[in-house]
Amino acid sequence: MIYGKEQFERDFKAFLNEDDSQLAALYHKLPRPEPDAKLDAAVVAMARRTLNPHVVATPPGNVAVRQRVRWLAPLGATAGLVLAAGVALRVGPQIWSTHNEPAPTAIRDNGMIQVRPAREAAAEIVQQPAAAPAAEIPTDRADVDAKELKKVENAASRPAAPWVLPDQARREPEMDAAGRKQAIATGVWQKLHENDSAGTVLKNTSAILALDAAAAPAAATRAKSVAVPANATTTALQAVAPAEQEKRGEVQQPGYSAELIRNSRLYPESWIAVIQQLVRDGRRDEAMQNLKLFRKKYPAYHLPADLEHPPATPK
């Protein structure tokens, strides 16, 4: 028994003083789990973000998204130009018809040119059924067949219709979840809602795409994927709560609104975006509530400059 105790003391001393004791050696033969790549990426991104707080936070480990962001600006500018040209082409005749003499529209019929008011031509464009691509006005064709001409004339004889948009487009259809997530991840969402002018462009886009929707169903689908309500940013961002966070089921705390709880389940980057949007919307109290809870939950998170010193409440 005494020998056993002495042996134990010897082994314990070895365990305390040597890194390669028998027990330590056995321990090191156990499986050696390590953090997964996602966790590694999150930690490294956090470390870098803290050193460069001006860098916009992006979800960790998504290189493809960051690469897309690089050419987003030129793409956006090009798209803007195309849209502006489209607006000018589509809306131009309508504006002329309200302020000046209608811009004439010519139809060539076997060499004879008929002139119609632009308003009628535009109304025709809107009212033609989607499955009738023949409704486009044949200006550069010398021989229009009688049937087609009849259709054009019928349209011209109809009363000038107002610019009624189809219901689907008028409701400013919502983005599907995948599109919304991608828009947020790439920063398009924030850019689209950065200021009022962006919202205006967006609305114009809706209108144009709605017109296209009247001409072709494919265009309607396009409108659905692009048109977004200008004031829906906060709500949409809240909907991006990742599934795993939802699964964790954070306990609701008394005194916190449902919206605040929902926000608290977002990724920190998404939550910050929501808070910034609240500040921009002038909902300062809610923004401060969110910020307070955010700081509590992520004390180490380096806040962007505008949230470090949020603007004072206007009197």
Place this chain on the structure above:
Amino acid sequence: MGAEKTDEELMLAYANGDARAFDVLYQRQRGMLYRFILRSVQDRPDADEVFQETWSRLIASRARYRVEAKFSTWLLQIAHNLIVDRFRRTRPQAGAEETESVFRELDVPESERPEQVLSDFEQRRRLQLALDALPHEQREAFLLRVEGGLALDEIATATAAGHETVKSRLRYAFAKIREKLAE
């Protein structure tokens, strides 16, 4: 290539804005820290959360870092504090069912065992079970010793416990594990 920088030098470099230093430091410590946390909290999602939070705290306090102790002691101290907080908040004790299952496995009578000399695999399995069955403080002290490679004083620093307390915890842990392995 000059001599490898120590963990402490890397941490100071990171505090001064060298992101590459953090990468090296992280690569060195990630496995050890993760295993220490995982074996302490015994749940992967919890371990992921504590692991991330540990680094988050370290990053946040990088400017205050001073070389007063080994870097790993400081790192493990942060992890220890978070684990203790978690235990206090969510899981004061291991579930009865969990404990039962461990004891069921450990309480197999001698006569029912086919071999006295255990295979390597069996030894590892028993060590794992013995570790799981240890009270939290003893398990943590053991892990800080064998996984973190900390000496007695460093464990005392990391866990904010007295030297003798730590020694006592390690002694109990050592005795229980040996007992289970020798059964």
